[in-house]
Amino acid sequence: MNGLSKSFGSVRAVDNLSFTVEPRSVTGFLGPNGAGKTTTLRMLLGLETPDTGRATFDGKTYTQLAEPVRTVGAVLETAFHPARSGRNHLRVYCRAAGLPTSRADEVLGQVGLADAGDRRAGGYSLGMRQRLALATALLGDPSVLVLDEPANGLDPEGIQWLRGFLQHLAHVEGRTILVSSHLLAEMEQTTDRVVIIGAGKLVREGSIAELRAGADGAGTVLARSPEAHRLAEVLRADGHPVQSEDGDSLTVTGIATADVGRYAFGANIELHELRSVSNGLEDIYFRLTAGQEQYAATAPAAATPQEETR
Incomplete structure (x- = not known):
């Protein structure tokens, strides 16, 4: 075509x-x-x-x-x-x-x-x-x-x-x-x-491998730390995109696991978990097509305490 x-x-x-x-x-x-x-x-x-x-x-x-x-x-x-x-x-x-x-x-x-x-x-x-x-x-x-x-x-x-x-x-x-x-x-x-x-x-x-490499660069790494926020700041300061940050965990793309470990060690940040995440086609697809849905539903509002007890 x-x-x-x-x-x-x-x-x-x-x-x-x-x-x-x-x-x-x-x-x-x-x-x-x-x-x-x-x-x-x-x-x-x-x-x-x-x-x-x-x-x-x-x-x-x-x-x-x-x-x-x-x-x-x-x-x-x-x-x-x-x-x-x-x-x-x-x-x-x-x-x-x-x-x-x-x-x-x-x-x-x-x-x-x-x-x-x-x-x-x-x-x-x-x-x-x-x-x-x-x-x-x-x-x-x-x-x-x-x-x-x-x-x-x-x-x-x-x-x-x-x-x-x-x-x-x-x-x-x-x-x-x-x-x-x-x-x-x-x-x-x-x-x-x-x-x-x-x-x-x-x-x-x-191919799936080519899409994964194109979407993730060197890969996607999950890190858990009581100082996850500080680790995110260190990574972002050096140009590494932190994909998400939630409580004591974060994921960062385009970087090897060992490199994230070196950043944590250099900043004296305690790590509880550090591993690579292998993204499948579903993850890649939703990342690439985010915001292009024809009909996007809004998330339902959280129930109030009164509603939860009814």
């Missing part, structure tokens, strides 16, 4: 967005609600026309692909005729795409719905519908998959299955996968790289 922008009236949904999805990998596409993720995916799939910029597959837009179904498989939403069986739903798509109807049985087996193929889709659980949508995307045996929240409705076993399935598709079968999700802990385990956007703009992209 190169320089993608899209506005709806006065709302700038996507703003000069550029990033590359690496081949043979799983790339997570992350951002708060209203960040522009779905609009970006719709432009990628030719469902929205960008105001500026291009979204391409090996240099071609989706509408320029000779056989799109054999190049790109997509899941943006789940929609099925409730009276049609899962197998017949897939056969309809096979006929429309000029594919042999035998592909319906093959992809049902791939997504674990072989025994449920003759059941009506209207009786499927949300997780089963997600699997059927994924089966639909796989019908053309595409080299690229674009998936919007494919884990919605899956139980823990289903999420674990999806993780292994996507990694197999990318690392063993060589497909390129772009997947959006709000399940940050799962994205950390599933993806090779992530792209984070906020307010329609690129915030950060890279």
